[in-house]
Amino acid sequence: MQTPLPRRIIHLDMDAFYASVEILDNPTLRGRPVVVGGSCQRGVVSAASYEARKYGIRSALPIAMARKLCPQAVFLPVRMARYQELSQRIMAIFARFTPLVEPLSLDEAFLDVTASQTLLGTAEEIAARIRMLVREETGLTVSAGVASSKLVAKIASDLDKPDGLTIVPAGSEEEFLAPLPIARLWGVGAATRKTLALLGVKTIGDLKKLPPRILAAKLGKLGPLLVDSARGIDLRPVEPEREAKSIGNEETFATDLFDLRRIEQELLALCTRVGRRARRHGLRGRTVTLKLKYRDFTQITRSRTLPAASDDEQTLYTTGRDLLAKTEAGSRPVRLLGLSLSSLETAERGQLSLFSPTTKKEKCRRHLSHAIDAISSRFGEGAILPGKLLATEKE
Amino acid sequence: MEFNIQRELFVEGIQKTLGIVEKKTTMPILSNLLLRANRKQVIIVATDREIGLVADYEADVRQEGEITLSARKLHEMVREIQGELIHVVKNERNVVVLTCNKAVYRIPGIPTEDYPMVEGPGESPMYRIKAGILKEMIRKTAFAMSTDEMRKALCGVLLETEKSGETFIVRMVATDGHRLATMKMDTGEKDFLEMEKGVILPRKGLVEIRRLVENEAGDVFIGIQQGTCIVKTDHALLKVSLIDGDYPEYRRVIPAEKGLVFKLSRDKMLHALRRMSVIASDRYNGVILTFFEDKVVLNSNNPDVGEANDEIEVAYAGEKRNVGYNVTYLTDALEVIDEEEVSFEIGEGMKPGIVRAVGNENYFCIVMPLKL
Numbered sequence: 230m231q232t233p234l235p236r237r238i239i240h241l242d243m244d245a246f247y248a249s250v251e252i253l254d255n256p257t258l259r260g261r262p263v264v265v266g267g268s269c270q271r272g273v274v275s276a277a278s279y280e281a282r283k284y285g286i287r288s289a290l291p292i293a294m295a296r297k298l299c300p301q302a303v304f305l306p307v308r309m310a311r312y313q314e315l316s317q318r319i320m321a322i323f324a325r326f327t328p329l330v331e332p333l334s335l336d337e338a339f340l341d342v343t344a345s346q347t348l349l350g351t352a353e354e355i356a357a358r359i360r361m362l363v364r365e366e367t368g369l370t371v372s373a374g375v376a377s378s379k380l381v382a383k384i385a386s387d388l389d390k391p392d393g394l395t396i397v398p399a400g401s402e403e404e405f406l407a408p409l410p411i412a413r414l415w416g417v418g419a420a421t422r423k424t425l426a427l428l429g430v431k432t433i434g435d436l437k438k439l440p441p442r443i444l445a446a447k448l449g450k451l452g453p454l455l456v457d458s459a460r461g462i463d464l465r466p467v468e469p470e471r472e473a474k475s476i477g478n479e480e481t482f483a484t485d486l487f488d489l490r491r492i493e494q495e496l497l498a499l500c501t502r503v504g505r506r507a508r509r510h511g512l513r514g515r516t517v518t519l520k521l522k523y524r525d526f527t528q529i530t531r532s533r534t535l536p537a538a539s540d541d542e543q544t545l546y547t548t549g550r551d552l553l554a555k556t557e558a559g560s561r562p563v564r565l566l567g568l569s570l571s572s573l574e575t576a577e578r579g580q581l582s583l584f585s586p587t588t589k590k591e592k593c594r595r596h597l598s599h600a601i602d603a604i605s606s607r608f609g610e611g612a613i614l615p616g617k618l619l620a621t622e623k624e
Numbered sequence: 625m626e627f628n629i630q631r632e633l634f635v636e637g638i639q640k641t642l643g644i645v646e647k648k649t650t651m652p653i654l655s656n657l658l659l660r661a662n663r664k665q666v667i668i669v670a671t672d673r674e675i676g677l678v679a680d681y682e683a684d685v686r687q688e689g690e691i692t693l694s695a696r697k698l699h700e701m702v703r704e705i706q707g708e709l710i711h712v713v714k715n716e717r718n719v720v721v722l723t724c725n726k727a728v729y730r731i732p733g734i735p736t737e738d739y740p741m742v743e744g745p746g747e748s749p750m751y752r753i754k755a756g757i758l759k760e761m762i763r764k765t766a767f768a769m770s771t772d773e774m775r776k777a778l779c780g781v782l783l784e785t786e787k788s789g790e791t792f793i794v795r796m797v798a799t800d801g802h803r804l805a806t807m808k809m810d811t812g813e814k815d816f817l818e819m820e821k822g823v824i825l826p827r828k829g830l831v832e833i834r835r836l837v838e839n840e841a842g843d844v845f846i847g848i849q850q851g852t853c854i855v856k857t858d859h860a861l862l863k864v865s866l867i868d869g870d871y872p873e874y875r876r877v878i879p880a881e882k883g884l885v886f887k888l889s890r891d892k893m894l895h896a897l898r899r900m901s902v903i904a905s906d907r908y909n910g911v912i913l914t915f916f917e918d919k920v921v922l923n924s925n926n927p928d929v930g931e932a933n934d935e936i937e938v939a940y941a942g943e944k945r946n947v948g949y950n951v952t953y954l955t956d957a958l959e960v961i962d963e964e965e966v967s968f969e970i971g972e973g974m975k976p977g978i979v980r981a982v983g984n985e986n987y988f989c990i991v992m993p994l995k996l
Binding site for chain 1: 990
């Protein structure tokens, strides 16, 4: 929905979030290069402290490469539960200022504070207060950008990192963007940048000087979109509580898997996780999709629609195994396996069915799932497992 | 092949094939109809291999013969032509020429050899049934069929027969897994289809059966033969492939005990529900009914659109009761009722509700509530 007032949007982005949390929990790390990422040799960097970034370490860089770049850095495994906990606290702070909070990930969110301004002060004041509160209540720093659109706010928050606040007054978006390199715009990757460089476009300001005809010819549909972006025009609203379209998990294996039995075991582990997550969110899904990446990185997906929405891992597993049979798993090495549940519907509210749960067996299984969920949430994930998975645990 | 035919009759005959012939042309010939000039009739055949229709129309046949033509194009041509009588002739290159006054259409045809045969019932027995019974049973149940292709058996209507005293009863049942509508009627016939278990008629076939019997005042004939259902009138024969699948045991879900029963005016309830349905969307299609103090309060709420409230008087003195339903399921069930008064039974807890017509025991519709 469009607000009639000129919009004021804040983009908040935690500074090197995972790495900062690690430093927060272990202050002796302060001032040292800290890299958080997967533990096996195949892992990639999830976050790097600003000290580590000086060595050229970036997110998504393979860990092995990071070790070469900076052998003296502290390498730590990902502690997702801890990051989630802090993320919740941070998002709760954001929510004190507006209900229009759109989280993009654990450490990043858009806030539309247009309507909050009459009560809580200008957008600039709100951004400053949020930054202060986050620091006081969590000990972490967050950078903020304030502008009239998501596009400009996001670019602004990134401009003065870490611990920065950049304000773009309404009406001065074009001026603000003009001197920035073209790669700052969404949709401009290496290929587009090359094309544009040949046309003499280096900054966002240069883009506007090009005749639209040439831009359209060189970039197609992206052309007009970029021109709008260059002017700071972006009408997308801040959308709170983005609904989950699917629930899925995937696993990249430390070594490629050949043995079908072993792959099925991994599949069961995935199904257990997906089922539990679905139940925790009170969702059921009708479409089961299996994703498979072979050693040579070719990726395939196979999916099937269930006769009725389900959150039961046994159903997921039997369906997933049928789908697996349609792949080359077992004869071709598998690098990654994923399973997701989509076409979601709420399990708690909603239309009841005449014919289900049809069997006593299904009812029993539902009771069993709930009991297992209760045990897991009390004693931790993995406290109770299907017997088939015990072998993996030992390995 | 050469004949003269009344334009109106020809239009009608072609029109009846349009629902049957294929729209997507995987096999081009299946989007064609077959014309056969035979003695004093023109026979029009249409089939998609699941459904077949053979109908005869009076015509002045000069020379016997046959050809297949695009049903849709032929329909458009004959519809646009002005005049009473159309002259149709096929030349040696399988081109059909339609002439009416000065207007001439030439349309290339495909020879009939590759056209799938639509065979009649042969020796298998056909039984008499009033056209009105078929019409009424389809009207009362078809709306509850599923459209979910994953549940093949539910994408059709179950047809069952049983002997009750001297005569046979027919019953149709349709369900999409959330609601179930059923209607039974006495055929008045002593000799009728005897089936061990019911057969499932597919959606498209039902539409065609309904179209076939729509304007029939008297009796038609019905038979089941090798996975097909055949319905025959004086001038047409329709063959429908049955759905091969197991229909769920619907009797198991018909509540044995009566819940709370409310009697309501059909019109008042239907109109109030329609007012609620203005608010409904795919995601928020619920209506909450609250029964207390001699009234039922209807409430519908959709965060994307708004809210609606209404109330109707009803004789009720018990505790306050709350129940939610998909509003479409209720309006569908009420719309096919002709009686003035309806009864509405609410099950205990999460048990199904039942909509009935007061004074007509033969129809009812079971509706599962929404979990609130």
